[in-house]
Amino acid sequence: MAAKWIETLTGSLEQKKQYRADRARIAGLADPYRTAAQAMHRYLMYAGGITDGDTLVTMFGDLADLWERAAVDGTPVREIVGDDPVDFAESFAKAYLGKQWIDAERARFVRAIDEAERGAES
Numbered sequence: 001m002a003a004k005w006i007e008t009l010t011g012s013l014e015q016k017k018q019y020r021a022d023r024a025r026i027a028g029l030a031d032p033y034r035t036a037a038q039a040m041h042r043y044l045m046y047a048g049g050i051t052d053g054d055t056l057v058t059m060f061g062d063l064a065d066l067w068e069r070a071a072v073d074g075t076p077v078r079e080i081v082g083d084d085p086v087d088f089a090e091s092f093a094k095a096y097l098g099k100q101w102i103d104a105e106r107a108r109f110v111r112a113i114d115e116a117e118r119g120a121e122s
Contacts, residue, residue, distance in 0.1 A: 015053045015056075018057045022061050022064040025064040026041060026063070029067055033068075039085075040067075040081075040085070040089050040092075041060065044059065044060075044063070044093055047090065049097070059095075066092075
């Protein structure tokens with residue numbers, strides 16, 4: 001009963017537990033994988049644009065899987081992220097995108113440009 005009430009205020013406790021577990025998995029990696037994974041995690045928190053808790057938990061679980069697999073295989077970091085780590089991280093995040101807060105603004109921007117163009121034609 002109390003857990004349900006707390007979750008109403010704070011969000012899913014199970015998601016928080018899974019998120020912390022995935023962060024611990026990343027923190028447990030050997031370098032350079034830990035450093036790369038933590039940097040990517042940080043970047044995704046700022047640039048990912050995902051606000052849905054289920055999606056975030058899934059994405060960060062997959063991020064931990066990715067870097068754990070790379071560490072086991074001994075894959076060089078650059079072989080994973082390529083020459084453009086930003087592009088890699090953003091492409092990774094796009095795989096998890098659902099509806100984003102910016103979608104409404106994009107649609108509004110397109111409508112405004114269309115209306116401006118129609119106004120210029122008349």
